[in-house]
Amino acid sequence: MILSMVGMPIKDRKAERREATKAEILDAAWDLVREQGLGGLNLRDVAARIGMRAPSLYEYFASKHAIYDAMFAQGYRQFAAVIAEAEELSGEDGLRAVSHRAMAFMVEDPARYQLLFHRTIPGFTPSPQSYALSVQQLDRTRAWFDRNGFAAPGALDLFTSLIGGLAGQQIANEPGGDHWVRLADAAVDMFLSYITAAGGTARHTRERTRS
Amino acid sequence: MILSMVGMPIKDRKAERREATKAEILDAAWDLVREQGLGGLNLRDVAARIGMRAPSLYEYFASKHAIYDAMFAQGYRQFAAVIAEAEELSGEDGLRAVSHRAMAFMVEDPARYQLLFHRTIPGFTPSPQSYALSVQQLDRTRAWFDRNGFAAPGALDLFTSLIGGLAGQQIANEPGGDHWVRLADAAVDMFLSYITAAGGTARHTRERTRS
DNA sequence: GTCTATATGTGGATAGAC
DNA sequence: GTCTATCCACATATAGAC
Incomplete structure (x- = not known):
């Protein structure tokens, strides 16, 4: 304007x-x-x-890569919208909503999942502007985690790996199915009991050297 | 012979x-x-x-796909050897060893990770013989889980998603780095406390409908 | 702004000489 | 068993007419 x-x-x-x-x-x-x-x-x-x-x-x-780049940006705007709705809730309910929506978003379009969350196209890197969208999205969820007390170091990365990992297995092993999708609630149970455990803060930051 | x-x-x-x-x-x-x-x-x-x-x-x-197929089989034989060593241990020590070795195996070669654990090559599907190797490997780890009391429904799938998810994030976001790799122990802590929780068996099999 | 024509390049796969 | 030569299909990108 x-x-x-x-x-x-x-x-x-x-x-x-x-x-x-x-x-x-x-x-x-x-x-x-x-x-x-x-x-x-x-x-x-x-x-x-x-x-x-x-x-x-x-x-x-300007090029095929420019199309990929626009798709990347569009995908992250969609993802942001989906997650933003869920993040209106808070606490456990919010986390479950985020998990369900993120999972559904990922498995409903395997190609989009690959484009947004993996580096699978040889030679393609998102432009700084498009990449910024992904960084901003992660920042928003980080802030939501902080506001909701899921503030332990590594908590966000653990959570995104957990949900993204389930989605990845679902897509790779049974695209269109729901075997891994149905494990999302168990995953959230596991994550919640870990992150809210009394005195747990020291536990998951501790460095380990075994095996 | x-x-x-x-x-x-x-x-x-x-x-x-x-x-x-x-x-x-x-x-x-x-x-x-x-x-x-x-x-x-x-x-x-x-x-x-x-x-x-x-x-x-x-x-x-016979074709380029035949080469991919041989690589797939070779990769799973390597993976099986790496995991088999770790599965000589048992209990928590064994689980940590499996986690560390699986994680190291995945992040040390992103292309191999993609070939073995994701469907990323258009038109390529492993031959039945090669695919059988991946099934056998999962069966062996399933048996190891059973022998070691990690027998809750979904436990194995949750565990593989967790480790695979961390590796995937490491590869996508910081190839060659160790930010997500270092979260492996926290992930095992989380998994263990969930799976060994008293009365936990009912909890993680319960179906949920919320949000 | 869309087209045809084409440059330019890649890459899997086959034929047939050696 | 390895080669040269080549086919064929495909794909990105550009030039220039309309």
Whole structure:
């Protein structure tokens, strides 16, 4: 809005159309990675799916990696929205809500899970702007953990590994199923009893050297 | 050895040479996926690395996927050997040893981690023989869990998700580092206190419906 | 802004000489 | 058993007409 100038219409129809087309391209790209796997994305198919030819895409994205980057950013905005709702709750209820929503978000789209939470595309690194979205999301959840007393060192990393690990196994071993998804509550039980144990603070920070 | 027949030398020099070359090819392939990522493997580079041309590889492997398949099998044999040593111990010591060795095995080679524990190569599925190796490995650890009293439903899946999840985060966020690796002991503490809690058996099998 | 045509490159796989 | 030569399919990206 700051960029709009005197004498120009507030709503730039051209820019709007352009954004709509970019969104169409991204939708088609998501469809394709869901069908062919994250690495199977190719520009011809993306273009064909919206009635275009591959070269036309370059009017909207500078490269294939730029499309991946936009998908990465879009995915993290979706993730942020999903988690933000759950983080309106607090305490145990909040943690369970976050767990369920994060788990559902991950397993419902394996390709998106790979793009957002693993480094699986050779040569692709998210741009600083897109990467910042992931950092901000983690910061928000860190703050929520602090506000809710889940403040032990390593607690957040342990929790994200736990949920992400269950989702990863679900996706790798039984995509579309729910065997590991159903373990989410047990995982939260385990995490909660560990993190809220009296005198537990020293226990999980202690360095160990055995075996 | 059963296949050797009367009048034939026990050691078939030709077959030995052949196996040696196949091993050379696999070594080169491992080098390449470590350098270029699992998906970056290509036959020309593999061949060049051992002083061959790409077509010669077809004398030893029927396709690129066959190479991936042999790598998959080889990786699980290595994994089995590493875990078997740790499973000579028992109880908490054994569990810690398994955790440390599994974690080290996973993070020391991200490409191998991806190949063995995730489905990341479009179109590749391990052959039944190779897949059986992964099933057998899980069965052995399941038996070890039973022998050692970690028998609660879901315990094994929770444990593998926990260790695999930590390794995955380590690899995705800080390859070569040890931030998540150092959380392995805390994770085992958490798992042990959950699994050995008095009356805990009912708790972690209980179905939950909240949020 | 979209197209056709094409440059340019890669990579798996096969044929057939040696 | 290894090679050269090549096929074929595919894919990113660019040039330039419309």
